Amino acid sequence: MVAVGDGTIQVIDARAQAWVDTLTSGPDSELFTxxxxxxxxxxxxxxxxxITVINLEKRARIGDSQAGVEPEGVTIGAGGKTxxxxxxxxxxGAFYRHGFAPDxxxxxxDARPRFAEFEHDSSEVWVSSEIGGTVSVIDPMKHAVIGKVxxxxxxxxxxxxxxxxxxxxxxxx
Numbered sequence: 522m523v524a525v526g527d528g529t530i531q532v533i534d535a536r537a538q539a540w541v542d543t544l545t546s547g548p549d550s551e552l553f554t555x556x557x558x559x560x561x562x563x564x565x566x567x568x569x570x571x572i573t574v575i576n577l578e579k580r581a582r583i584g585d586s587q588a589g590v591e592p593e594g595v596t597i598g599a600g601g602k603t604x605x606x607x608x609x610x611x612x613x614g615a616f617y618r619h620g621f622a623p624d625x626x627x628x629x630x631d632a633r634p635r636f637a638e639f640e641h642d643s644s645e646v647w648v649s650s651e652i653g654g655t656v657s658v659i660d661p662m663k664h665a666v667i668g669k670v671x672x673x674x675x676x677x678x679x680x681x682x683x684x685x686x687x688x689x690x691x692x693x694x
Contacts, residue, residue, distance in 0.1 A: 522562060524550040530562060530575065545582055547573045552594040552636070565592040589627075596646065598639030598661065628664055630657040636690045649687035656687050 523531045528550055532542040546553075547566030550573075555562055561583070564573045571585040572595060588595075631653020638647050645667070646659040658668035672687055 522553070524553055524564065528566075530564060542580065544575050544577075544580060546575065547571050547585060551592070554596050556597055563595050563597060565595045567591050567593065593634065594636045596637040596639055598643035598646065628657075628659050628666060630659075630666065631655045635688055638690045638692050640692055641694060647690050647692060649690045651686050651688055654686045656690065 522544075523533060524546070528546055528548050530544040530546050530550060530553065531540055532544060533539065534541045544562075546562075546564040547569055549566055549568035551565045551567045553562040553564040556574075561575045561577045564575065565588065566573055566585075569585075570588055570590055570592060572588045572592060573585050574583040575581070576583050630648050631650035633652040634648050634650045634657075636649045639645070639661075640647070643661065646661055648657045648659060649655075650657065654672045656670040656672075657666045658670075659665065660667045
């Protein structure tokens, strides 16, 4: 699947390498992730400040929930008997515990958090902050930053270009 940014998610058949369906998400769909059982994507919609959940079997939106100002990225990990969903917030430099955890707690990270990835055992969430030039490590049980990796800006006297600071993040097995 590919988020297009026009309020849709394009479904691609990997074997046929062809587009096979279009799912409606929300305005300005940004990033998405699958839920723990792989039934459907959770999509961050930047323009209307929501997360859309889509049921893949029915090819329909299940619903939307508020997600703070300009949600950018979303990740989900299992934490004990509950799921933790974190949503990146462009304007406030925060990653919000959201959706499955209605308390709405947030963890402040550096400017413009983009991507997050849970450790495979869900013990930590690693969050890249594009403008902040850092990757923050969050303890999802304590809702606190427990570590940080800082990237050196190689050309501090010039305008920062896309790709010079942390963007995407993946945790290898």
